[in-house]
Amino acid sequence: MVESGLRRLIKLKAALYSGGSTARFLRMAAEEYVGTLPDKACVDCGSSSKVIHQLETLTCTVGDKIHTVKVKGVPMYQCEK
Ligand SMILES: [Zn+2]
Structure with a gap:
């Protein structure tokens, strides 16, 4: 196992x-x-894409309150075209 x-x-x-x-x-x-993300082709057009780091805003509900959480440096792919 x-x-x-x-x-x-x-x-x-x-x-x-x-x-x-x-x-x-x-x-x-x-x-x-x-970790480093490998280079990857764009899923939409097939051309190359690069890794960028962005601010992501997430919302979550705790009890009956809605909270907004901002996360810095979230890696994601961006098409280079
Ligand atoms: Zn693309």
Whole structure:
């Protein structure tokens, strides 16, 4: 079972690096991760597209209140045509 093996590995690493907290270990791993998106053709026209980082505004409802959350630096593809 690949998944249970992976879970065991994550728990072991969590025990080693974050005092046994799997949630904390995953948060630390996400913060350390610096990925780059590969170049990709535009899905609409097939010409090249580049990765840009934009401000994204999200809304969510908590209780009966609507909140607006702004997230900086969200990577997305933009057509170069
Ligand atoms: Zn395009």
